[in-house]
Amino acid sequence: MKLFLCWIFCYCASLILFKKMWTAQYLRPVTRYLYHNVLNLRENSSNCRAYQWYMCNNENLCELLQTVFVQSYLDSGTQAFLDQSAEKSSWILTQLYHSLVSTIFSSFMSKTTINGWLGRGAMFVFSHEQFLQLLKIDPNWRSHRLLDLGAGDGGVTQIMAFHFEEVYATEVSPTMVWHLQRKQYRVLGINEWQNVGVRYNVISCLNLLDRCDHPMTLLKTMKNVLEPTSGRVILAVVLPFCPYIESGGKWEKPLESLEVNGYTWEEQVNYFTTHIFPEAGFAVEALTKLPYLCEGDMYNDYYVLQDAVFVLRPL
Helix, strand or coil, X not given: CHHXXXXXXXXXXXXXXXXXXXXXXXXXXXXXXXXHHHHHHHHHHHHHHHHHHCCCCHHHCCHHHHHHECCCCCCHHHHHHHHHXXXXXXXXXXXXXXXXXXXXXXXXXXXXXXXXXXXXXXXXXXXXXXXXXXXXXXXXCCEEEEEEECCCCCHHHHHHHCCEEEEEEECCCHHHHHHHHHCCCEEECCCCHHHCCCCECEEEEECCHHHCCCHHHHHHHHHHHECCCCCEEEEEEECCCCCCEEECCEEECCCCCCCCCCCCHHHHXXXXXXXXXXXXXXXXXXXXXXXEEEECCCCCCEEEEEEEEEEEEEC
């Protein structure tokens, strides 16, 4: 017991020391001046990186995607998420607690479940304005049923929920299910949503295709329960495509292989459009390039991956 308490003390002390080394208030005047110059450079560099998040080489898109590509930008909703993430990253004691808990439980508990327990690691795929732009709808548009597959804590669900009379969600993590139920969404089991006897007007499948065991089966099942004429699927996928399943504290390959050809973002979205979606019974109605953002920790304000976000209609 004494050894364990000593380890916790040393762990926390080392994290605090590391954080202090990079906090301006502990630096001497000359070093502080250099530090702020570095911060300014980092801010300019960050703006440049944010610009690149949305840029696409349209000439390398197939002919269909060139006509449906929607150019997105860093908007107020995305900036608000980034600002909130930066603020949370500066909460030293909270970050120490999160780091300690993650270290202890990560060997036998999934990262998603730990994040749900701690109330951290919120994800951001698109803002409300970007959602409206993708579906080409106005702010007062209403529909009947939304199904959000792999909804996490419901943060992205909340952006869409206003426009629907009924909101359904699925999630495997028990702590995330608790968050969804608190928001009063109807949570369905992973083998239940396709058997409830209803048709969904919109199905969102955001960054789930590379984290499920049967990706092609999932695509075909979504088509089967979608409204056949007016129904739409909003599908976000991280590129380059790298499928793995989170099981406890381990990562495993999915049971069903989904081969995606190409190396660049443009090459892979072309392959999805011309090979994978038609096989599943879908056509692309809109495409945009967005950053897939996650709240950071005491070392980084946020983490980012590159998303392709499609709007699919049934064939």
